[in-house]
Amino acid sequence: MTSIILIGILLSMNESSRKAAPSVSMPANQKVPTLSDVARCAGVSYATADRVINERGNVAEKSVRKVHQAMMNLGYVRNVAAANLSRQRTYRLAFLLPQGQNAFFNHMRQHIDGVIEHLLAEQVTVDVIEVAAFDVAGLIQCLNSIAEKTYDGIAVVGLQSDLVEEPLTRLKNSGASVVSLVSDLPKQCRSAYVGINNVAAGRTAARLIGVSHGGLPGVVQVLVGSLQAQDHSDRLKGFQEVLTRDYPQLTLLEPVTTRDDDEAVQAAMQRALTELQDEPEVSAVYNVGAGNSGLVEALTQYEKPQRFFCVAHELVPHSREALLNQHIDVVIDQCPDIEVNRALTLLKALIDARDLPPMLEIVPTVYVQDNLPSSAQLTLSN
Amino acid sequence: MTSIILIGILLSMNESSRKAAPSVSMPANQKVPTLSDVARCAGVSYATADRVINERGNVAEKSVRKVHQAMMNLGYVRNVAAANLSRQRTYRLAFLLPQGQNAFFNHMRQHIDGVIEHLLAEQVTVDVIEVAAFDVAGLIQCLNSIAEKTYDGIAVVGLQSDLVEEPLTRLKNSGASVVSLVSDLPKQCRSAYVGINNVAAGRTAARLIGVSHGGLPGVVQVLVGSLQAQDHSDRLKGFQEVLTRDYPQLTLLEPVTTRDDDEAVQAAMQRALTELQDEPEVSAVYNVGAGNSGLVEALTQYEKPQRFFCVAHELVPHSREALLNQHIDVVIDQCPDIEVNRALTLLKALIDARDLPPMLEIVPTVYVQDNLPSSAQLTLSN
DNA sequence: ATTAAAATGATTGACGTCAATCATTTCTGT
DNA sequence: ACAGAAATGATTGACGTCAATCATTTTAAT
Numbered sequence: 001m002t003s004i005i006l007i008g009i010l011l012s013m014n015e016s017s018r019k020a021a022p023s024v025s026m027p028a029n030q031k032v033p034t035l036s037d038v039a040r041c042a043g044v045s046y047a048t049a050d051r052v053i054n055e056r057g058n059v060a061e062k063s064v065r066k067v068h069q070a071m072m073n074l075g076y077v078r079n080v081a082a083a084n085l086s087r088q089r090t091y092r093l094a095f096l097l098p099q100g101q102n103a104f105f106n107h108m109r110q111h112i113d114g115v116i117e118h119l120l121a122e123q124v125t126v127d128v129i130e131v132a133a134f135d136v137a138g139l140i141q142c143l144n145s146i147a148e149k150t151y152d153g154i155a156v157v158g159l160q161s162d163l164v165e166e167p168l169t170r171l172k173n174s175g176a177s178v179v180s181l182v183s184d185l186p187k188q189c190r191s192a193y194v195g196i197n198n199v200a201a202g203r204t205a206a207r208l209i210g211v212s213h214g215g216l217p218g219v220v221q222v223l224v225g226s227l228q229a230q231d232h233s234d235r236l237k238g239f240q241e242v243l244t245r246d247y248p249q250l251t252l253l254e255p256v257t258t259r260d261d262d263e264a265v266q267a268a269m270q271r272a273l274t275e276l277q278d279e280p281e282v283s284a285v286y287n288v289g290a291g292n293s294g295l296v297e298a299l300t301q302y303e304k305p306q307r308f309f310c311v312a313h314e315l316v317p318h319s320r321e322a323l324l325n326q327h328i329d330v331v332i333d334q335c336p337d338i339e340v341n342r343a344l345t346l347l348k349a350l351i352d353a354r355d356l357p358p359m360l361e362i363v364p365t366v367y368v369q370d371n372l373p374s375s376a377q378l379t380l381s382n
Numbered sequence: 383m384t385s386i387i388l389i390g391i392l393l394s395m396n397e398s399s400r401k402a403a404p405s406v407s408m409p410a411n412q413k414v415p416t417l418s419d420v421a422r423c424a425g426v427s428y429a430t431a432d433r434v435i436n437e438r439g440n441v442a443e444k445s446v447r448k449v450h451q452a453m454m455n456l457g458y459v460r461n462v463a464a465a466n467l468s469r470q471r472t473y474r475l476a477f478l479l480p481q482g483q484n485a486f487f488n489h490m491r492q493h494i495d496g497v498i499e500h501l502l503a504e505q506v507t508v509d510v511i512e513v514a515a516f517d518v519a520g521l522i523q524c525l526n527s528i529a530e531k532t533y534d535g536i537a538v539v540g541l542q543s544d545l546v547e548e549p550l551t552r553l554k555n556s557g558a559s560v561v562s563l564v565s566d567l568p569k570q571c572r573s574a575y576v577g578i579n580n581v582a583a584g585r586t587a588a589r590l591i592g593v594s595h596g597g598l599p600g601v602v603q604v605l606v607g608s609l610q611a612q613d614h615s616d617r618l619k620g621f622q623e624v625l626t627r628d629y630p631q632l633t634l635l636e637p638v639t640t641r642d643d644d645e646a647v648q649a650a651m652q653r654a655l656t657e658l659q660d661e662p663e664v665s666a667v668y669n670v671g672a673g674n675s676g677l678v679e680a681l682t683q684y685e686k687p688q689r690f691f692c693v694a695h696e697l698v699p700h701s702r703e704a705l706l707n708q709h710i711d712v713v714i715d716q717c718p719d720i721e722v723n724r725a726l727t728l729l730k731a732l733i734d735a736r737d738l739p740p741m742l743e744i745v746p747t748v749y750v751q752d753n754l755p756s757s758a759q760l761t762l763s764n
Numbered sequence: 765a766t767t768a769a770a771a772t773g774a775t776t777g778a779c780g781t782c783a784a785t786c787a788t789t790t791c792t793g794t
Numbered sequence: 795a796c797a798g799a800a801a802t803g804a805t806t807g808a809c810g811t812c813a814a815t816c817a818t819t820t821t822a823a824t
Contacts, residue, residue, distance in 0.1 A: 032472065032505060034810060045773045054812075060771060060821090077502040081463035082810035085779050090414065114740040120459040121736075123414060203752035211711065214596020215689055242752060307597055329593065337742055338720075354503075358496040360719055361755040366748035370585035370624060373743040416780060427803045436782075442791090442801060464780035467809050 033074040042070035053078065080352070084123065091124040093347055095181070095340075096142060096156045098133035102290060103316035105157075108336040115340070124348070127151075134229065136161045143167035153177045153347035155194070158185035160230045165189050177350035181343050182334065183231050191350055194343045194362070196334040198231045201364035202238025202288070205311045208330050208366070209284045210247035212309040217249045218283035221272045225260035225289025235288045235313075251280065258291055265291035269298030273305075284309040292319045292328075299327040315367055323369045331367040338362060415456040424452035435460065462734070466505065473506040475729055477563070477722075478524060478538045480515035484672060485698035487539075490718040497722070506730070509533075516611065518543045525549035535559045535729035537576070540567035542612050547571055559732035563725050564716065565613050573732055576725045576744070578716045580613045583746035584620025584670070587693045590712050590748070591666045592629035594691040599631045600665030603654045607642035607671025617670045617695075633662065640673055647673035651680030655687075666691040674701045674710075681709040697749055705751045713749040720744060 033041075039049035044063055051059045052067040070076070083089075095112060097105050109128055116126050129146075132138025136159055144167050146154070154171065158164075158180035168178060168189040180190045209220060222239065224232045236255060243252055256271075258264040265287065272282040283305065287295055292312050299310070299322070312319055315333040322328040339362060349356050421431035426445055433441045434449040452458070465471075477494060479487050491510055498508050511528075514520025518541055526549050528536070536553065540546075540562035550560060550571040562572045591602060604621065606614045618637060625634055638653075640646040647669065654664040665687065669677055674694050681692070681704070694701055697715040704710040721744060731738050 032502070032507075036810085047774070048772060050812075051772090056813090058771060063771080075502075077499065079467070079505065079810055080503045081467050081505070082779090083812075085461070085463050085467060085781090085809095086811040086813085088779060088812095111740065117459070118739040120414070120457075121462045123461065123463070125414075197753075200753045204750055207750045207752045208593075211590075211691070212593045212596060214594060214598050216596050216598075238752070309593070337740075357500040358493065358719075363747070363749075363755050364753045365745070366750075366753070367745075368586055368589045368748075370589045370620070371579075371582045371746045371748070373745050418780085429803060429805085430801085432782075433802085438783090440801060445801080461780055464809090465782075467779095467811090468781040469783085470809060 032079070033076050034079070035076070037074055038067060038070045038076045041074055042066040089123060089352075091122075091153065091348055091351055092127075092151050093124060093153045093155070093344070094127045094129055094146065094151045095343075096129050096131050096139070096154065098157055099130035100133050102133070103292075103318060104290070104314045104336065107316060108340060111337045111340050115344070119344070124344070126344075131157070134159065134226075136163055140164055140167050143171060146171065151176050152351045153179075155179050155181045155343040155347065156185060156190070157181050158183045158190070158193075160184070160186065162186065177347055179343055179346050179350070181339060182336075183229070192346050194339050194346060195231075196362050196364045198234035198364075199238035199241075201313070201332050201334075202235035202240075203242045204238075204364055204366065205235070205286050205330070205332060206239045206242035206247070209286060209309055209311060210243060210250065212284065212329070213247070213250060213307075215249070216307075217251070218307075219251045219253060219280045220284045220286065221253045221268075221282045222255040223258050223265060223268050223285065223287045223289065223291075223295075224255050225258055225291070227255075227257065229289075232288050239286060239288070250284075253282070255288075258289060258294075260290040262291045262294035262297075264294070266294030266298045269295050270302060273298060273302040281305050283307055285311070287312040289313065292316070292322065296322045296325075296327050315372075320372060320375075323367060323372065326369070329368065333365045333367055335362065335365055414461070415458050416461070417458070419456055420449060420452045420458045423456055424448040471505065471734075473504075473535065473730055473733055474509075474533050475506060475535045475537070475726070476509045476511055476528065476533045477725075478511050478513050478521070478536065480539055481512035482515050484515070485674075485700060486672070486696045486718065489698060490722060493719045493722050497726070501726070506726070508726075513539070516541065516608075518545055522546055522549050525553060528553065533558050534733045535561075537561050537563045537725040537729065538567060538572070539563050540565045540572070540575075542566070542568065544568060559729055561725055561728050561732070563721060564718075565611070574728050576721050576728060578744050578746045580616035580746075581620035581623075583695070583714050583716075584617035584622075585624045586620075586746055586748060587617070587668050587712070587714060588621045588624035588629070591668060591691055591693060592625060592632065594666065594711070595629070595632060595689075597631070598689075599633070600689075601633045601635060601662045602666045602668065603635045603650075603664045604637040605640050605647060605650050605667065605669045605671065605673075605677075606637050607640055607673070609637075609639065611671075614670050621668060621670070632666075635664070637670075640671065642672040644673045644676035644679075646676070648676030648680045651677050652684060655680060655684040663687050665689055667693070669694045671695065674698070674704065678704045678707075678709050697754075702754060702757075705749060705754065708751070711750065715747045715749055717744065717747055 035049055035053065036046055039046045042049060044066060048059060048063055049067050051057070052064050097109060112126060112128055119126060129142060131142045139159055140163060143164065152175065154176055156178060165186060165188065168185070172178060178190045179192045179194055182195045184193045184195065220243065222236060224236055227233050227236070240252065243250055256268040258268055269285065272285055295312060296318060310328045311330045311332065312328050313332050315331050319328060319331045323331055342359065342362065346356070417431055417435065418428055421428045424431060426448060430441055430445055431449050433439070434446050479491060494508060494510055501508060511524060513524045521541055522545060525546065534557065536558055538560060547568060547570065550567070554560060560572045561574045561576055564577045566575045566577065602625065604618060606618055609615050609618070622634065625632055638650040640650060651667065654667055677694060678700060692710045693712045693714065694710050695714050697713050701710060701713045705713055724741065724744065728738070
């Protein structure tokens with residue numbers, strides 16, 4: 001017995017000194033320790049080590065400590081491949097996206113489709129489920145229709161309503177993890193929010209419009225889809241905050257509500273572009289919501305004032321073209337691809353009850369005509 | 383025999399119709415098919431199916447076809463967890479980063495350290511190796527010092543020199559995959575480049591500086607680290623292109639070379655900020671390279687002209703603070719975190735000889751004071 | 765000292781794939 | 795028809811973990 005303990009100590013000293021400089025100058029050809037190694041190093045049986053790491057109980061305090069110590073010393077990390085294989089873990093995920101022809105969500109759907117087959121190799125299945133757009137009742141119905149126990153994780157384009165709490169709690173109790181996507185749910189309903197900070201997006205729009213006037217006075221028109229929508233009102237809030245604080249020489253007109261409708265956006269733009277007797281000339285427009293095709297339509301038909309600056313949201317084919325045509329100057333995007341990837345990573349981590357790899361906030365991305373990604377996707381050259 | 387074939391056909395019809403709508407309305411609770419299922423469906427033995435998918439040869443054309451057909455029909459995807467477990471695959475990676483106190487690479491190193499332990503669970507080990515900065519001889523020496531066969535994949539901050547071709551070819555022949563990071567290698571030396579388009583970055587800087595003048599005339603000073611560096615000269619090229627084409631009312635001064643040295647940058651900035659008799663007042667500065675702390679130092683000491691716009695590169699603590707202080711107006715960043723993740727994903731895919739999940743180009747990111755990520759990292763609220 | 769409870773050890777069969785061996789069958793060409 | 799080559803089948807032991815069973819030892823309570 002004594003000799004075994006001695007070996008354990010020697011091993012642990014050896015191992016801990018090896019671990020000292022993990023990322024520099026030490027070649028990475030060390031054998032990765034297994035749970036058997038840990039057990040041996042801790043001086044306990046495999047069964048006990050297993051009881052410890054899987055928290056099966058019925059193990060003495062000092063054994064727990066010995067095993068934990070051994071794990072530290074050896075730098076043991078559970079082999080997730082083996083673990084998932086053994087417990088036949090599959091990740092059954094669902095994305096609940098608003099239905100309809102919305103270009104942004106179309107793009108998102110497309111990206112999900114693109115990654116589905118690659119995820120299959122990691123035992124991840126993804127269903128994309130269409131939900132009535134921006135409709136609390138529809139969302140609740142959909143949540144209820146998801147039979148309990150069918151999904152391990154769900155990403156939902158959220159709505160701010162207390163009514164969704166009950167069905168979501170039910171899902172959660174049935175073992176599903178929930179993250180909100182693009183638009184947040186009530187905080188207690190989800191484990192994480194994957195989306196941009198929309199107040200920051202609005203502030204950014206204001207900053208760029210402010211800067212674009214080069215200190216000269218101007219008149220700014222904002223178009224919003226709906227002030228009921230959390231993201232829209234957040235953006236407006238951030239926008240107003242920065243514009244009034246930092247650019248007092250700019251006049252902010254009352255926002256026009258468009259219900260994200262192309263024609264309404266077009267009409268509003270026409271009004272803004274048409275010089276009227278008693279109305280000042282608009283020098284900048286910020287379209288908070290969707291309906292960019294109407295916006296572009298109006299910009300194509302009517303002549304812009306000499307100095308005119310236009311900011312819109314979401315990089316989609318329409319807005320992309322408008323950037324290149326100089327009809328729109330800036331597009332603020334939330335990078336749906338990255339959001340989808342984040343949601344997937346998060347859900348997997350939640351399901352495994354693992355802790356997360358470090359990752360930064362998703363930031364509202366500023367596109368001008370000059371830093372557009374090529375529309376083609378990456379491929380390997382070799 | 384006939385009956386077996388019949389069953390195969392029936393199965394395949396059933397399966398292919400199930401596959402028709404992969405992402406809508408079909409619950410994801412299907413059992414994932416294994417290679418045994420494929421073999422059964424193809425009417426061959428497991429051994430033959432194995433010979434096919436692992437290309438071991440000695441298998442008849444028609445068996446190959448049957449197996450492929452069965453794979454299609456069942457939607458078979460190799461279980462990478464099981465495969466990697468079985469073949470004891472480990473990914474031994476190395477990142478070759480320039481040594482020194484550079485804030486950008488410090489950040490990158492930090493991020494790598496952060497993900498290392500999470501990668502360990504997937505049998506990925508990463509060594510960070512320091513290389514003499516921007517020194518072809520040093521890089522070559524380092525490449526040679528990496529003993530053959532030690533690494534499966536390498537990410538290198540590249541240099542444009544034909545001299546690196548030989549050691550890299552040697553590494554490649556020894557079985558290592560190579561990607562270039564941040565700065566490209568000669569194309570034939572690497573399988574992919576992970577970094578931003580620096581011409582686009584320069585164009586973006588020009589666009590924002592152009593916009594910031596609101597149509598008014600101005601004088602623009604560019605600071606470059608070294609025109610030898612590919613990224614710097616690319617940025618300058620893009621900058622000049624857009625500024626001269628789209629903003630003819632702006633005067634572009636001769637670029638000042640700073641060797642990325644803080645003091646040199648500071649001196650150049652002082653010159654720019656000091657109003658001289660026969661020199662025009664500078665209205666905008668674009669710092670193409672590093673040395674932002676010198677830039678900020680000068681901006682703190684000297685009074686800026688009323689209308690002054692400053693664009694710099696890389697979001698690091700210094701530049702972040704300067705954004706918030708309004709000393710710098712825009713920071714163009716290459717998102718080192720994302721670059722690292724991409725490099726890791728790419729290397730793993732290359733090593734597995736898998737095809738890539740779809741991913742978009744990495745785009746030069748525009749930061750203003752309003753869309754900065756919180757410096758803290760994401761955590762789960764759950 | 766006895767007994768029950770708690771802790772530990774030892775072992776086993778999955779999980780899906782890989783990589784190998786060996787026996788058997790089916791094709792070639794003559 | 796026959797030898798030799800080519801193709802196929804059948805089987806096996808890893809890989810590291812999980813989840814279980816059963817036997818044995820140690821500990822605590824009386």
